[in-house]
Amino acid sequence: xxxxxxxxxxxxxxxxxxxxxxxxxxxxxxxxxxxxxxxxxxxxxxxxxxxxxxxxxxxxxxxxxxxxxxxxxxxxxxxxxxxxxxxxxxxxxxxxxxxxxxxxxxxxxxxxxxxxxxxxxxxxxxxxxxxxxxxxxxxxxxxxxxxxxxxxxxxxxxxxxxxxxxxxxxxxxxxxxxxxx
Ligand SMILES: CC(C)(COP(=O)(O)OP(=O)(O)OC[C@H]1O[C@@H](n2cnc3c(N)ncnc32)[C@H](O)[C@@H]1OP(=O)(O)O)[C@@H](O)C(=O)NCCC(=O)NCCS
Numbered sequence: 294x295x296x297x298x299x300x301x302x303x304x305x306x307x308x309x310x311x312x313x314x315x316x317x318x319x320x321x322x323x324x325x326x327x328x329x330x331x332x333x334x335x336x337x338x339x340x341x342x343x344x345x346x347x348x349x350x351x352x353x354x355x356x357x358x359x360x361x362x363x364x365x366x367x368x369x370x371x372x373x374x375x376x377x378x379x380x381x382x383x384x385x386x387x388x389x390x391x392x393x394x395x396x397x398x399x400x401x402x403x404x405x406x407x408x409x410x411x412x413x414x415x416x417x418x419x420x421x422x423x424x425x426x427x428x429x430x431x432x433x434x435x436x437x438x439x440x441x442x443x444x445x446x447x448x449x450x451x452x453x454x455x456x457x458x459x460x461x462x463x464x465x466x467x468x469x470x471x472x473x474x
Contacts, residue, residue, distance in 0.1 A: 299348065300406045303339040305329050309349045315389035317429070323387055324354055331356070337386055340410075342403055352394050355403045356386035357410060360425060362453075368443055371422070371455060381419070382453075383411045385426040404440055405462075408454065412463035415456060424454040 303310075303324075310325045328339040337358040341351045361379040364372055385407055390399045411424050426442065428434035428450045438444070442452035 297345055298342055298352075298402065299345055300340050300342050300403065303328055303332060303341050303354070307349060308341055308343065308351050310351060313351045313354075314392055315353075315395075316392045317389065320387055320389040323356075324351070324389070328354070328356070331358075339387075340403070340406065342390075342399060351391070353388075353390035353399050353403050355388040355407050357407060358384050358386055359419075359421070360384045362422070362425065366445055366447060366451075367422070367453065368445065371453075375422070380422045383414065383421045383424045385424055388426070400436065401440075404437075408440075408459050409463055412459050415460065416465060421456065422453075423456050424459060426452050426454075428452060 313324055331337040337356045339356045342353040360382050362382045364377050437452050441458045442454045445451045
C-alpha cells in the first residue's frame with residue numbers, strides 16, 4: 294500500500310485543495326484557506342496524502358507544529374523526573390481524510406507518518422516530550438487511543454502520545470559496521 298502513495302508537504306501549485314471534503318467545514322477551510330499561509334510563515338507544516346498515479350488529488354492531510362505544555366497537565370507517571378517548567382511538545386494540529394476515502398487506513402497511514410517525523414525531530418533536531426492532539430469529540434479520541442495516545446486527566450479530549458512510545462515505534466537504525474580504518 295505505502296508504495297502507491299506519497300506523503301509530502303503541501304504545494305499549492307501541484308495539489309488541488311478545492312475538491313477536498315472530509316465532512317468537517319473547519320478542517321476543509323483550513324486546508325483551502327489557511328494551510329499555505331501557515332506553511333509560508335513557518336508556524337505549521339501541512340503534509341498531504343496523494344496517490345502516485347493521481348498526484349494532484351488530496352486524499353488526506355495533517356499538520357505538525359510545536360507547542361508548550363505545563364508539567365501539571367501530564368499524566369502522573371510522566372511528571373516524575375521532568376523539570377517543573379513548561380515543556381516542549383509536538384502538536385498534531387489537524388488530521389483529516391476525504392469522506393470518499395475514510396475507513397481505508399489512510400488516517401492510520403498519516404498518523405504513522407506524523408509519528409515518524411516526530412521521532413526524526415527528537416533524534417536529529419529538537420527534543421519534545423510527546424505528540425499532542427485536540428480530538429474534536431470522544432469518537433475521534435477513541436481513534437487516537439488505538440495508537441497509544443493517552444487522554445489527559447483534566448481534559449480527556451486532549452491526548453498525548455509519549456516520546457517513549459514514538460521512539461519505540463521507530464527504533465534507530467544501527468549504523469552499518471565499518472571494519473576499514
Ligand atoms: C478520524 C479520521 C482521520 C480517521 O481516518 P480513517 O482513514 O477514516 O481511519 P482508518 O481507516 O485509518 O482507521 C484506522 C483505525 O481507526 C479506527 N477508526 C477510524 N475512525 C474512528 C473513529 N472515528 N472512532 C474510533 N475508531 C476509529 C478504524 O476502525 C481502524 O481501526 P481497526 O484497524 O481496528 O479497524 C477520519 O475519519 C476523518 O478525517 N474524519 C473527519 C475529520 C476528523 O474528525 N478529524 C479528526 C480531527 S481531531
